[in-house]
Amino acid sequence: xxxxxxxxxxxxxxxxxxxxxxxxxxxxxxxxxxARRGLGELDLFATTSHRTKLAGQVDTDALPRQFAHxxxxxxxxxxxxxxxxxxxxxxxxxxxxxxxxxxxxxxxLFEGERFLxxxxxxxxxxxxxxxxxxxxxxxNAVAKQFGCGGPVITxxxxxxxxxxxxxxxxxxxxxxxxxxxxxxGADELCEITYAGFNSLRAIDSEPTRPFRADRKGLLMGxxxxxxxxxxRSHAEARGATVLAELVSAGRSCDANHVSAPDxxxxxxxxxxxxxxxxxGLVPADITFVNAHGTGTPHNDVSESKAxxxxxxxxxxxxxxxxxxxxVGHLLGAAGGIEAVLTVLSIxxxxxxPTAGDAPADPELxxxxxxxxxRTLPATNVGLSTNLxxxxxxxxxxxxxxxxxxxxxxxxxxx
Amino acid sequence: MTNQVSVEQLKVMLVDKLNLKSVTADQIAxxxxxxxxxxxxxxxxxALELVLAIxxxxxxxIQDEExxxxxxxxxxxxxxxxxxxLAAGDANxxxx
Amino acid sequence: MSxxxxxxxxxxxxxxxxxxxLGVAALRQALATGVANTSEINRSAGYHRKVSxxxxxxxxxxxxxxxxxxxDGRRMSQFSQxxxxxxxxxxxxxxxxxxxxxxxxxxxxxxxxxxxxTERLALQVLQKGGKFASPFLFTDCVANAAAGxxxxxxxARGANLTICQREAGPLLAVAQAANDLRLGxxxxxxxxxxxxxxxxxxAILDRFRALARPxxxxxxxxxxxxxxxxxPFDQYRNGYLxxxxxxxxxxxxEQHAVARGARIQARVGGGARAFxxxxxxxxxxxxxxxxxARLRERLxxxxxxxxxVISAASGARRGDALEAEILRLAVPHMPRVLTxxxxxxxxxxxxxxxxxxxxxxxDFGKPAGCKHEDASLGIEISAGPVTARHxxxxxxxxxxxxxxxxxxxx
Numbered sequence: 001x002x003x004x005x006x007x008x009x010x011x012x013x014x015x016x017x018x019x020x021x022x023x024x025x026x027x028x029x030x031x032x033x034x035a036r037r038g039l040g041e042l043d044l045f046a047t048t049s050h051r052t053k054l055a056g057q058v059d060t061d062a063l064p065r066q067f068a069h070x071x072x073x074x075x076x077x078x079x080x081x082x083x084x085x086x087x088x089x090x091x092x093x094x095x096x097x098x099x100x101x102x103x104x105x106x107x108x109l110f111e112g113e114r115f116l117x118x119x120x121x122x123x124x125x126x127x128x129x130x131x132x133x134x135x136x137x138x139x140n141a142v143a144k145q146f147g148c149g150g151p152v153i154t155x156x157x158x159x160x161x162x163x164x165x166x167x168x169x170x171x172x173x174x175x176x177x178x179x180x181x182x183x184x185g186a187d188e189l190c191e192i193t194y195a196g197f198n199s200l201r202a203i204d205s206e207p208t209r210p211f212r213a214d215r216k217g218l219l220m221g222x223x224x225x226x227x228x229x230x231x232r233s234h235a236e237a238r239g240a241t242v243l244a245e246l247v248s249a250g251r252s253c254d255a256n257h258v259s260a261p262d263x264x265x266x267x268x269x270x271x272x273x274x275x276x277x278x279x280g281l282v283p284a285d286i287t288f289v290n291a292h293g294t295g296t297p298h299n300d301v302s303e304s305k306a307x308x309x310x311x312x313x314x315x316x317x318x319x320x321x322x323x324x325x326x327v328g329h330l331l332g333a334a335g336g337i338e339a340v341l342t343v344l345s346i347x348x349x350x351x352x353p354t355a356g357d358a359p360a361d362p363e364l365x366x367x368x369x370x371x372x373x374r375t376l377p378a379t380n381v382g383l384s385t386n387l388x389x390x391x392x393x394x395x396x397x398x399x400x401x402x403x404x405x406x407x408x409x410x411x412x413x414x
Numbered sequence: 415m416t417n418q419v420s421v422e423q424l425k426v427m428l429v430d431k432l433n434l435k436s437v438t439a440d441q442i443a444x445x446x447x448x449x450x451x452x453x454x455x456x457x458x459x460x461a462l463e464l465v466l467a468i469x470x471x472x473x474x475x476i477q478d479e480e481x482x483x484x485x486x487x488x489x490x491x492x493x494x495x496x497x498x499x500l501a502a503g504d505a506n507x508x509x510x
Numbered sequence: 511m512s513x514x515x516x517x518x519x520x521x522x523x524x525x526x527x528x529x530x531x532l533g534v535a536a537l538r539q540a541l542a543t544g545v546a547n548t549s550e551i552n553r554s555a556g557y558h559r560k561v562s563x564x565x566x567x568x569x570x571x572x573x574x575x576x577x578x579x580x581x582d583g584r585r586m587s588q589f590s591q592x593x594x595x596x597x598x599x600x601x602x603x604x605x606x607x608x609x610x611x612x613x614x615x616x617x618x619x620x621x622x623x624x625x626x627x628t629e630r631l632a633l634q635v636l637q638k639g640g641k642f643a644s645p646f647l648f649t650d651c652v653a654n655a656a657a658g659x660x661x662x663x664x665x666a667r668g669a670n671l672t673i674c675q676r677e678a679g680p681l682l683a684v685a686q687a688a689n690d691l692r693l694g695x696x697x698x699x700x701x702x703x704x705x706x707x708x709x710x711x712x713a714i715l716d717r718f719r720a721l722a723r724p725x726x727x728x729x730x731x732x733x734x735x736x737x738x739x740x741x742p743f744d745q746y747r748n749g750y751l752x753x754x755x756x757x758x759x760x761x762x763x764e765q766h767a768v769a770r771g772a773r774i775q776a777r778v779g780g781g782a783r784a785f786x787x788x789x790x791x792x793x794x795x796x797x798x799x800x801x802x803a804r805l806r807e808r809l810x811x812x813x814x815x816x817x818x819v820i821s822a823a824s825g826a827r828r829g830d831a832l833e834a835e836i837l838r839l840a841v842p843h844m845p846r847v848l849t850x851x852x853x854x855x856x857x858x859x860x861x862x863x864x865x866x867x868x869x870x871x872x873d874f875g876k877p878a879g880c881k882h883e884d885a886s887l888g889i890e891i892s893a894g895p896v897t898a899r900h901x902x903x904x905x906x907x908x909x910x911x912x913x914x915x916x917x918x919x920x
Contacts, residue, residue, distance in 0.1 A: 105652065144789070153673060156653035191640060195635045253668065255664075391670070
C-alpha cells in the first residue's frame, strides 16, 4: 500500500458540523451525549400530502447570516467549513495546495423544487437560488468561499458520499498533491427525497429506532459535517492541535440490488476489511463503531451481519451506536457528520448512545450503546460505516493521535 | 354495488405499471407467483410500485406489513384481496 | 504470469453512445465531418423562455438491445440504460468476458444524473402529492444509479464511485480510476461519464446563458453566424451545444492487461486538477495564470511532449478564452488543438472517446461553426487525421473546477 502510511499520518485538525441539534459541532456533541433527539415535525415544506411528518430539520435562524444568500446545503457546508478552518491562515487555504473533497446527494434540490414549482405555475423562478443546484454545489461553494486553489471534487454516491470524499482526501494527502484538505459533505431536506424514501416505506412515522426490534425505518436529516485534514508534519509545523488521526478507508459495492443492501452484508464486510488492511490494522484494534444504523429493518440486519463477519464473536462486545437516532440520516452528509462525531468520541473518550427507550434487538447480537453514553478506553480506534443505494459501501477509520516522533503538541482546552 | 376488479384488468395493470417486457397480460396465469425466480421474478420494489398503482387506481390503502405478503402471492390472490377490500367499502380515493 | 511490476494503467476497451450514434465507429465518422447531429429540444412543457436556445445533441431512442435486454432495462432510467450499455460495449471491445469481480471498480462522472426520472418524480410530488411518488423512479433517480446498475450488470464489487463536477467530471473520473488501479486496489476499472439531458435542464442551462444561440450581433452579414451552433474558439461563439450520452473506458493495470493478452489502446498518463476561485458559480473565471501554474507543477516537462490537445473548448464565451490563455502559458509550443465538443456537445464524456480516437489516428474535421477565428485567442483549428502520440485532455467546469489528463500511445 502507500509507502507514506505510518511515516507521516494524516490527522484531523479541525471539525465543523451543522445539524438539527444546532449550528456547531459543540451543540451536536452536547445533544448526542444527552441522547437528545433533534427530530420533529418538519415545516420546510407542507407534509399534508406526504406519508409522514418527521425529520431532523436544521433551524436556519441559528446559523450565521453570512451565508444566508446561499442554498441550504451550500450554507450548511460553508458554515461547517468555517468552523473547521477557523485557525488556518488564509494564505494556506488560498494556495493551490488546499483542496475540497465533498459529498452531496441533493445539491440545492429543495430550491430546485421551488424553481420548478414556479415554472409550473407560469411564473419565473429565482435563478439565483439554484446556482448550486447540481450535486457539486456545496463543494464549489466552499472552495469559492475559502479561496482554495487545489483539487475540488464532489462525490455523489448517495448515503456514502461524504465517506467516499474523505477517502479521496486521504489519498490526495498521502500522495502529496495537497497539504490541506477540507473533507466532508452537505445535504438538505427536499420533497423528492422525502417522498422517495416514503415510497419505499422506509421512513418511520415515529422517531427512528435504529437497532431496536420494533424499528420501522429511517428519519431524514440535513446539515453538514466537515473535517480539516493535513499530514501530521504539516500540522506540527504550523502548530495546529491534532484531534485525531485519519487512518484509512475502504470502499466496495454489493453488486446486488439498487436499493436494498446485501442481506448478508458481504459488501460492507469487504469495505471494512479493506480499511483494516490499508490501515495495517486487525479487527481486534477497533474499539468502537459509529454505525450506518439507519433504522430500516433491512439495513440494521445487513450491517450486523457484516459486523459478525469481520469481528466474529467480538461483535457481541464491540460498542456500536447509531447517531442517526438523534440527527436523522443526512444522506450525502451522513459520513461527514458521523466522522465529526467519531473524532469527538475519540477526543472525549465517550460513545454517544443510540437514542430510544427500548433495549437493543437481541437478534442482531451487537453491543448497542443505549440509554446513556459509554465510556471508552484511553486510546481508541473508531470505525464509521456508511452503506448506500446502489449497493455502495464506504467506511473510514479514525484513531487517537499517536505520539509524534518529535516534541509532542499537547491539546489544551483553552 | 361495489365495482369489482377482474384478474384480466389486474394483469393489464401489472404489465403496464411494472413495465414488464418479456410477458404480455394474457401470458400470465391466474396462479402465477408474482415474486421469485419461479414466478414473474418481481421484487420488493415492484411490490411497492404495485401498491402505489392499487392505491391510485382503486383508492385502497395498503399497510406496510401487508406489502409483499400473502396478498401478493399471485394475480388471483391479489385480485381477491382487492375485491374483498372494495366490497368492505375500504375504498378511499387517495387521489381525490 | 508477468514479472512486470510496473504501475502503469492502460485503456483496453471503450464503449460510447451519443447523438452521433452507438459505438466509436459512429463517433469517428461524426468527428470527421465536424458537424454535430443536433435536434430541436422539446419546449412544449413550457420550461423555456420565449427566446432561448433550441438545439441539443441528445441521444435519441437508439436500439440498445444488443447490450441491454428489455427485461434488464425495464426499471432503469435512460441514464442507467446508457451506463450499462456503454459498460458492456467497453468490456466486449476489451475482450474481457470474465471480470475479476472483487477487483473491478466502477467510476462514473455525471453532471445531471438521471434528470428524466428526477423530473418525473418531482412532477408527481409537486402536482399530485408526496404519497404518489413512484418507487421505480426513486430507486433509479440518484446520481450513482448508473454506477450501481453497472455493478449489478457486470458483477463489479470493487469501489463504486460517482463524481459530480459538471464539465470536469469525465477527466476527474478517469484520473480517479487510474489512481485506484495504481494503488493496487483493483485490477480493472470501468471509468467514464454518463449524462442525460432533458428539456428542464436545457431550459435551466439556457437561463444561465450557457448555451449557443443564434448570433444577435449588429453588423453580422454572413448567414452562417446567425445559426445556433457551438463555435469553439470562434469570434462569434456565444455558448455551447448541450448534449448527452456516455463514454466508458476499460482501464486495467498494465500487468493485468498484458497477462491476459489484451490489446492496449492507450496508456493513461499524469493529470492535474485545480480550482479557480475567481469563477462565478455558474461560469468561468479569469485565473488562467494560477491554473496554468498548477498544470505545470503537476505535469512538468511532460508538457513538452504533448503533440495534440483534446480541448475543453466548447464555444463557451469565457470558458474558451480561459482555455486559450492556459494553453498559451502551459503548452507554448502549441500542439494541434482539437475541439470535439463541437460535434459531441457538452456532457456525456465525448472528449474521452475522442481522445482514444485521436490516438488511433482518426480524422478530425474542422467544426462547422468555426469560420471566424478569434485572433485574440491565438488558437488555430486545423482539419485532418491526427498523428499524435501524447495527448493532453482539458476540461473547465462552470463554477471553477479544472482538470487535465494525458493519454499516450502504447
